[in-house]
Amino acid sequence: MKYLDEFSDPELAGKLIDQIRAATTRRWAIMEVCGGQTHSIIRHGIDQLLPDQIEMIHGPGCPVCVTPLEIIDKALEIASRPDVIFCSFGDMLRVPGSAKDLFRIKSEGGDVRVVYSPLDALTIARANPDKQVVFFGIGFETTAPANAMTVYQAKRLGITNFSLLVSHVLVPPAIAAIMEAPTCRVQAFLAAGHVCSVMGTDEYPPLCDTYDIPIVVTGFEPLDILEGIRRAVLQLESGRHVLENAYRRAVRAEGNAPAKAMLLDVFEVTDRAWRGIGMIPASGWRLSDSYRDYDAEYRFAVTDIHTEESAVCRSGEVLQGLIKPHDCSAYGTLCTPRNPLGATMVSSEGACAAYYLYRRLEVTNV
């Protein structure tokens, strides 16, 4: 496929790594914001090829992981209703709520369906007029335009048995929140290329100025990521802190104007709790008032949600010796404060489990 193989070329990667090595004179901590980038870094072993002084800190950019527990619990409650067909992207099915996940709801008889586009959910709604069809609209600025389009279409076509359970989150407020944290060690960011392909890059220069940090808009293939790191290191070494676009084949400064117009129409900014992080002001989108009839939270008026976070994390059992670390393949000694991986923890490919095992391998070989 064009744009896949070309951006994985080992020889070119070697040259970029040489350039990064030559440019690096001291330790730097760089955060890749997006879980997709984390995935790519671990999948290709990029972190092992960088000079020791370059530390990649894995950011919170995994929509699966940061969706608040309360929303997951609401999704589980709605999905278990007999009159509901609950549609979701595949990897949300394994994300734990307080007591269950969507797989469990499905096993108990809930009509939970994996779709590849929210528009598929709209098709299901038209085919099942006697059912309420709900789509789980989560994700960053990347998945939001398709969700906005779906709600827009539902309203335009008068499809009243469709609604969206929304928990969208936004990258720039998260970058600000990370930089404001007292424990923050991040010295540069690789911004998420696909987020910028929608939103453009205007939101980032003020963050560079306020926090004196370089931000490099970066893609997802190995060469994209290495180029993003190279540019970040060059800025850090020369004391600059500006926005650079290293993903020009997909990102224009103004972003995608029709998508932004659609987002502006359908969504409005709201405070949002991020799972594992906490409340970040003005860091999410919800449906605007004119689309409120399509808001599943409003339509189903789910109350009586009692979230309970601790029960879902098995690392406690590991520490108590109740289970062996490999029984909980994603967690253990590695998923600790020193290495807050998180972003790909629930991903389809189990990248975090692989990362955990990889580190165990390093320990074994010492």
Next chain:
Amino acid sequence: MSETPPDTTDRAAASATSAAIDMEAWVCPAPLRDAPNILLGHGGGGAMSAELVEHLFLPAFGSAADAGMGDSAVLQVGTERLAFSTDSYVVKPLFFPGGSIGDLAVNGTVNDLAMAGAQPMALSTAFILEEGTSLAELARVARAVGNAALAAGVKLVTGDTKVVDSGHGDGVYINTAGIGLVDRRADIRPQRARTGDAVIVSGDIGVHGVAVMSCREGLEFATTVASDSAPLHGLVAAMIETGADIHTLRDPTRGGVGATLNEIARAADVGISLNERALPIPGAVRDACGLLGLDPLYVANEGKLIAFVAPEDADRVLAAMRAHPYGRRATLIGGCVAEHPGMVVARTALGGTRVVDLPIGEQLPRIC
């Protein structure tokens, strides 16, 4: 909309709350593993499937269970050894590019026997049919079973038919069981994989899974990939004929090459080192997996095998495989190492390493 960056007031507010934001202490939600019901993932051929066997079936069966309980069993009968295997087929849709549930039902069980070094002799076929299933469609499936058995040279000797209420099945489920005679020269089992072994795959991987996904409801995409479903006992016979010491054979079906290699690494307590650049992954499979966020290493195959052979035998086994129609693209993909016993580690194309873990349940397409 939030294109405008947070103004100073917002930032002050962010600062007030972000005392709670400690990136160093961030822990992510772990997938739940202790469900009280059967989940789809229990049938995915990964860690959940293994847990079900280990923690439910084996304890429940008690001393009636033989410790092996692998894909096929080898039974001593007089002076001969018989391989015995059973498998159920629930693929959806029933017909897909390059094959059907009928082909799989024959080739799958034939291959389980072949992986023990056996030549298949006879199969049983049991059909579980959903009320309302079209007879014409069932006839197409049945013809596929017959044709596949003819092609594999195996007799269909006994069978059964049951019908379940409408809505309680996907049209046609098939179970087949088979027996075969194990070649006297062969001692082929997962436990025999050992340090130094060459790891060979018989051809392109991920083909069957992508072919089936390409026509699954809600996911239709155009691809030129057709299922690789094929009977492999002829290929195995050709490999044995070289006189090579074949330690282990497996067909990487559910869970793909990744799951199969993990099972062997654990069964034999060896490390397996993979050369990612050597993996034969067709462009169309790579593209489809890239699009869907899947790893070709975990995508199912139905006409491929993985062989562990002594290193000095690798060349002649490869030559024999490449001379056979089902092994033309046989490739050396790695080897067994003393390091990291029980684990599979791939050297990436860029020169890094990554662990190839046992998948948990079914692969799920990613959001982004």
